[in-house]
Amino acid sequence: MNKPTDCFVLSNGVEIPCVGFGTWKAENGAQAKQAVLDALNAGYVHIDTAEDYGNEQSVGDAIKESGIARDKLFVTSKLQNRFHNYHLALGAFEETMYKLQLDYLDLFLIHWPNPIFFRDHWQQANAGAWKAMEELYKAGKIRAIGISNFLPRHIEELMKTAEIAPMVNQIRLCPGETQDELVDYCRERDIVLEAYSPFGHGDVFGDNTLQSIADTYGKSVAQVCVRWSLQRGYLPLPKSVTVNRINENIDVFDFELTAKDMDTISHLPGYGGFHTNPDLTNF
C-alpha cells in the first residue's frame, strides 16, 4: 500500500481503501462533523462509524458538506447490539441510512457476536440479522457485509445458515495484541481483517519501546502503529478528533519498518490492551 486510496480487495471483488478513519467517541454534533471533515480533507476516503457511536448523523452531515462524490468514499456502519433479528436489523439499517443521508452503504457489520440481550439464543439472533443483511446486499443497498468481534466459533455458527460468507471481520489488533489464531482463521476464509483500536484506544502512547522505534525513523508512535498494522496486512482504523493528529496518522506511506521492529512491536507486552471475550460482556 502506497497511499490511503490503495485498496484491499474483498472476497466479492469490492475494493476497500487501506486506512479507515475511526469515529468511536467522536461526539455527535460539531466534534464528529469537524473530525470527519478534517479527515476527508487530509485524504482519508474510508470512514468507520456505527449505530452504537451515536454519531451517524454528523458523519453524514460531514460527507454531504465535503461535496466529495459518493463513489470516491467508502462508508462503514454497524448493526447495534439490540437489533439482532431479521426485522429489527432491516429497521436498524433504514435508520442508519436516514442518519447517514446515503442511498447505499459500502460495508455493514454485525458489531458484536453475542450481545447480552440475546445471550441465550445468539446463534438464532445472528442468523436472522445476517439474513436481513444478505437481502440488503442482494438488493444493492450494501456493497459488502461483515462482522466484528467474531471468534471462530461465532463464524462457524453463522455459516450454518449463511448463504453469503462475511467479507470483513473488524477486531482489536494493536501492538502486543495480534490475535494470531483468529487472524489465520479469517485469512484462510478470505475475510479481510480490520484493525480497530490501532493505538490501543490511546494506551500505547506511554510505551518507551514504541517511542524509541519511532525515534529511529523520525516518525511518531502513532505513525509507527498505523504502519505496523499495514505491514501486518491489517486495515487500520485510527481515530482522532484533533486535526494535526488526523493528518499525522495518515502520513505513513514514506517509511518501512524492519522485520526486527515489526516483530518487537507484535510482541510488546500488552500496552495497547487486549480484546474482550465477546461471550462475557454486560452489553
Ligand SMILES: NC(=O)c1ccc[n+]([C@@H]2O[C@H](COP(=O)([O-])OP(=O)(O)OC[C@H]3O[C@@H](n4cnc5c(N)ncnc54)[C@H](OP(=O)(O)O)[C@@H]3O)[C@@H](O)[C@H]2O)c1
Ligand atoms: N468494532 C468494534 O467493536 C470497535 C471497537 C473499538 C474501536 N472500533 C473502531 O476503531 C476506531 C479506532 O479505535 P479507538 O477509537 O478505540 O482508538 P484508537 O484509534 O486506538 O485511539 C484513539 C485515541 O488515541 C488518540 N490519538 C489519536 N491519534 C493520536 C496521535 N497521533 N497522537 C496522540 N494521540 C492520538 C485519540 O485522541 P483524540 O481523538 O483526542 O485526538 C484517542 O484518544 C474507532 O474509532 C472505531 O471506528 C471498533
